Amino acid sequence: MPATDGLQPPLTPAERQVVKSYGGWTSFMQAYGLKPWDSDDIEDAYRIVQQMAADD
Template sequence: MLTICLFIEPDLTPKEQEIIKTFAGWITFMECFGLNPKDEDDVDEAMVILKILVVHEGNKENVIAAVLDARHARGS
């Protein structure tokens, strides 16, 4: 039996692509934040996170920690 898994991967700027590569790809990036790459709302949230990472490139670890803390605080 063949299973096809489709996921949504948006068009990315070169800078966004660089950041995604540090996570070993789009799916891994989304999974790091507990997001589902097949869910359009989660993809939108991932893009917000990615844009924050682009702006705060030098503080990647702090941005990731803040995002995860915020998600945990709201029960996601």
């Protein structure tokens, strides 16, 4: 597990499932061109995962 996976915000079970399908938080962020160590990018990724979980 990459160290940057530890920067993952608290997720609901549905959000966790979305992230898991990408292989983890770091892989999820990189899939969207976001930097897992950048706090602004973490916020953007969190909004993306919330929307994806809501659409399911």
